[in-house]
Amino acid sequence: MPAVRLSVVTVAATAVALAAVTGCTEKSDAKGGDRVIEVTATDTACKVSRKEFPAGHVEIDVANKGSKVTEVYLLFPDDRIVTERENIGPGTSQRVTAEVKAGDYRIACKPGMKGKGIRQDVRATGSGKVAERDPRLDAAVAAYREYAQEQADETLPKVEVFTDAVKAGDIAAAKKAYAVSRIGWERTEPVAESFGDIDPKVDVREDGLEEGQDLEKDWTGWHRLERSLWKDGKLTDRDSELADLLVKDLKDWQKRVGKAEITPTAMANGAKELLDEVATGKVTGEEERYSHTDLVDFKANVEGAQKSYELLKPVASENDAELAEELDKRFAALNELLDTYREDTTSYEFTSYDKLGKDDVKGLLDAVNALGEPLSKLAAAVVAK
Template identity: 45%
Template structure:
């Protein structure tokens, strides 16, 4: 899901913990000498307490003192997302832990209303830090396992998107409608990976009210509107071709993406935030009302990331793992009530009580999932 005008979300930020103290490398304890970097976000400002940090694990504590929901990002050159935390509601404080193992010029950004380019400022990283996967074999294995899973999902995404596109171009409306939520399953499972490439997500997944000024409404949701609301339009075939081209671009980039342990942990939480900000409200698939397919897929993606990190969580905080298993099972149980054949009920078929029950289950799951990044970072 692309929240309104969200240029690139969830870039599941690069994150690692250096464990050696030689050659400029910082241990978590050394890195944290200055404590977490406080960020005071408001509707018209983004005050970052420190604008410089040593390479390694960097922690931001973002407090929203405004009246609008906000997001916080750390960007590298070219708007590459190193890490982000979203759905920071007024009065809430959220923690973002990222790894930046190379010195350089970066940017911090708050996005009041989760819109636009954000309120940005320069942020400098000095020194160098070892990558966590280079010093911890269990974390290295976790990232490799998750990367294999991502590759399987991107391959399926390309195949199912091609089927959907062919149906649109052949003007087989009923077939295209049936294929739409199926193709999106694979997109929604790996969305944090896709969103780490800032230019792809808006083209594939922006909703109409999220399109930046001067940009064209494209991707899944444009075709969704064509199929369910306006009828196929003269440029629908061209939009479909562009969607497939963008998906192929994503598949190619994902093959060479170097994932880090905290990318997995942050991504697991981001996917649940996706559920809370779009699927629960019915905003995501507002024309087809196939939101529960996306809901299921976001939860699957979150669970896959946690599963890859399971040996590490078991070793460092077994009680947290037990809670995670219980909360994922609770969400599965709630979703199972709304299955219909091989898919799910339409959002419009849900009662207010249904929506409240799902929201409560996701909120209960989100709390322990938010702790995974701290476990992985060794904090």
């Protein structure tokens, strides 16, 4: 795989971002309990404190005792994602609250954030039903499901404008349509990622391919076309094939969105995942390394996270008014800062990311981390009694 060259600012920001994301942890202060699963992740093992637990709300308390940044997933047997937490740095801990029905699951640790991970089979036991929850949370889930479907439905026509330009060989038109075609996906990315197989087809970066995959044969999706447009400066028959494949894969996503497993805690954890995406991909300039349209993705991620929060806020604010007040303040501050890089307040045209200086990057990262820390507590606030 070809080496990826990053600017000095990007490399520095990456280091800061990883330190910040892994440092913003909510450490477990209560050990044990039949609803707490302690996961000890190392470079070669993924140990769990229990393999059976009651259905309902469960807390996964992760300690990374290895030397590599890791990810931990709670998966259905078919690899759909129940919940996840990425970018857990060496020597740090994080706690994730999830909601599960009775049944079989897997916990996977991914040292180095690569591959299928080291897996442990676990089981949720009981009646098969999650305890009755606040009707306002059911309403929030229904509204979010509708929002996710709307984003998928609105994305396809925009993607087809982009792919039609690619197939016509119109580089200028394709460049103009590229970033806009990604907005709906970026707003609801945790839902797409929950399916397991769609994200690697449409949104993987050049350095995100798994070991053994071929760069030319196996790399597909938006970023492969991004490279052709901005780095190669030409479009080939292969790009036309990739354009058709992108539409096909996104139509699959569009059809499956309505079947996604969505719970209040999944919405809350998804909001945090979107902020982690910003901190480790958008702020570093790695996501859109050829087009430099990172701030478009950045804004869409924030909008998606805020949508989840706003839908959950009636319950979260009742359970933890101080947290809700802090989240309101941090969302407002981050949006205000992002708007300073907007070409105008009514469009999705932002300053090209390669034009930002070191102080700009640091300011954005600080604002993301200031929001990410309280956002990591949203799931617990939603289920608090």
